[in-house]
Amino acid sequence: MIFTLHIWRQKSPQVEGNFSTYTINDIDGDTSFLEMLDQLNEQLIHQDEDCIVFDYDCREGICGACSLVINGYPHGEKTATTTCQLYMREYKNETELWIEPWRASSFPVLKDLTVDRSAFDRIIQSGGYVSVHTGSAPEANNILVKKNTADEAFSAAECIGCGACVAVCPNASATLFVAAKISHLDLLPQGKIETTERAHNMTQQMEVEGFGSCSNHRHCERVCPKGISLQNITRMNNILG
Numbered sequence: 001m002i003f004t005l006h007i008w009r010q011k012s013p014q015v016e017g018n019f020s021t022y023t024i025n026d027i028d029g030d031t032s033f034l035e036m037l038d039q040l041n042e043q044l045i046h047q048d049e050d051c052i053v054f055d056y057d058c059r060e061g062i063c064g065a066c067s068l069v070i071n072g073y074p075h076g077e078k079t080a081t082t083t084c085q086l087y088m089r090e091y092k093n094e095t096e097l098w099i100e101p102w103r104a105s106s107f108p109v110l111k112d113l114t115v116d117r118s119a120f121d122r123i124i125q126s127g128g129y130v131s132v133h134t135g136s137a138p139e140a141n142n143i144l145v146k147k148n149t150a151d152e153a154f155s156a157a158e159c160i161g162c163g164a165c166v167a168v169c170p171n172a173s174a175t176l177f178v179a180a181k182i183s184h185l186d187l188l189p190q191g192k193i194e195t196t197e198r199a200h201n202m203t204q205q206m207e208v209e210g211f212g213s214c215s216n217h218r219h220c221e222r223v224c225p226k227g228i229s230l231q232n233i234t235r236m237n238n239i240l241g
Contacts, residue, residue: 167223
């Protein structure tokens with residue numbers, strides 16, 4: 001397959017960026033999206049051009065690093081999928097692709113397709129620690145947790161902090177991310193003690209970082225690669241009162 005790629009190029013946060021157009025040939029349908037970018041970078045190296053900078057780590061859909069907007073969709077249009085899990089066969093009928101970084105003032109572009117998401121780290125840090133003294137690993141059955149509660153906690157904990165919810169939100173809100181982090185601790189006995197304080201601290205830090213407010217557009221739930229539910233936002237709002 002042959003693809004025409006319009007890729008956002010930006011040398012640093014201090015300079016303006018723009019789209020550059022590239023053509024790449026002989027791409028197999030089983031090539032992953034990031035492997036395709038690797039091949040493009042090899043092509044650029046041979047042409048003595050600057051490589052495209054993009055984020056990745058595990059390439060298994062669990063680290064949240066691969067933050068690309070593809071033809072207007074964070075992580076691409078396929079649901080419950082991170083960019084690194086995309087394959088080029090998904091685009092056999094879309095041979096012209098526009099690739100850009102997350103668009104949010106709280107995620108400043110570092111270079112090309114890489115953004116600074118350390119704001120998420122500071123929000124998590126503001127939540128503090130679980131103060132319960134756990135000692136050595138306890139017997140799992142010593143603390144009884146209802147099955148449906150454990151399932152909900154696990155589902156919330158699946159959030160990988162990729163920031164797709166922010167990228168798609170018209171308000172650049174991080175509410176779904178924050179709600180997921182608050183929920184998975186609130187649902188478990190060890191995390192319940194500091195729930196209210198944690199929720200207030202994390203939502204305040206979210207505002208300090210410049211993220212917008214949630215206005216129930218619900219786009220965040222649709223593009224989340226882990227399917228984090230909006231029920232977590234409802235739970236967080238109930239905690240905040």
